[in-house]
Amino acid sequence: MTLPAGLSMLWEQTSPDAALLERFGFTGLPDASEWLSVTLREVWGIDLHGVGRLVISDRNAIVWVRSGSGPLVVKWSCATEQFDRLAASAEILSSLAARGVPVAEPILTTERRARAVQDGPRGPLSMAVLPEVSGVWLDTADLDAVHAAGQCLARLHDALGRESGDSALQMDVGDPRARIRTWLARHDRREVPEASSRLEALLVDLPDLEDTPQLVHNDFRAANILTRGSTVAAVLDFDEVATSHRVNDLARASVYLRTRFTDWRPTSVATRESLRRGYESVRALGEAERAWLEALILWHGLMAIPFGSDPSEWAASLR
Structure with a gap:
């Protein structure tokens, strides 16, 4: 299976445009891309060059982007009750990478955090930025x-x-x-x-x-x-x-x-x-x-x- 370019659902049979708006508050892929460009620059110090695809899975989104730091994968979640778990798992991921385990090590924010919570148009979003691994x-x-x-x-x-x-x-x-x-x-x-x-x-x-x-x-x-x-x-x-x-x-x-x-x-x-x-x-x-x-x-x-x-x-x- 190859994930399609643009906006899509990972497994649910529902409109991705409707899900993007209802779950995260973005009116479309251009709106999400503009918000992501600002967030990456302000929080990670990364310049966004383009978005290849955005895939929605439940209350989570995965975005493949081109950037000044190379090809990246950005993940965000609006499931606030999971934010502590997500932050902890991101720290574990960084530790595993240091131990030589083959993982995509989170790219740290300018404040040296593996994950950050940012304001989205419909509430807080827990975000992580990872290098895209070829394979x-x-x-x-x-x-x-x-x-x-x-x-x-x-x-x-x-x-x-x-x-x-x-x-x-x-x-x-x-x-x-x-x-x-x-x-x-x-x-x-x-x-x-x-x-x-x-x-x-x-x-x-x-x-x-x-x-x-x-x-x-x-x-x-x-x-x-x-x-x-x-x-x-x-x-x-x-x-x-x-x-x-x-x-x-x-x-x-x-x-x-x-x-x-x-x-x-x-x-x-x-x-x-x-x-x-x-x-x-x-x-x-x-x-x-x-x-x-x-x-x-x-x-x-x-x-x-x-x-x-x-x-x-x-x-x-x-x-």
Whole structure:
């Protein structure tokens, strides 16, 4: 999938012009570009030369621009309740870059901040400016690239484990066994009863996980992984960073790795196995993690089944 030039929606079936006005207060792409030009110059000291595309995703916007500092990607959000998390994740991103992790390191403001809150026409916007990384989104049919992605995820976990973590990112903590049992009791629609029964049976004898929950990416999938050939050029979008067990992040990635924007399909068994082999070539799973991986993949797979029609056959992938 190639994102179109100009103004567009990332996945929603709605008018981008209406969304731009209703969510952010801009009357059109020229209006947004003019505001962005002033903001980049005053806050980052960057001269804007042109806007290539602006893509809206929920209450967030991503803008690809040409500038005096080269090609950049500007991200802003109007979700004020997320501003503390976004600021914390931007700081984490800067720290990861310093550790040699392949990420797009935020360009600091003139006041040396990784993220800034600016007044938009319809309220405050939390903004980050990043260098545009050349590459293509991960092709999950390229098992060598998937293997490299698994290695990258293991190294990313190691780097994130060295971060203390801002209190704004302390999420997703708790006994996974209790969380899964609660989900099975309250939310499982029994779309694939054999998978639900298998998950219930696995929970009975699973050992306790011995590792301490830490920061994890929490959205490691094709849409957030850029590659060059069969190597990882950059891991993108750390906005969902949370505290969890590493094996849970690996399981989530195993289920959602194939997904990309509106192309939302389950990951093949061969791709999942290649991701795991890559991961374990850097960081071997412990005995308890190995036991938990199947259960967690089943759980995330069941949660991924959409309500109503299931054209991508998420349910079938669990049978």
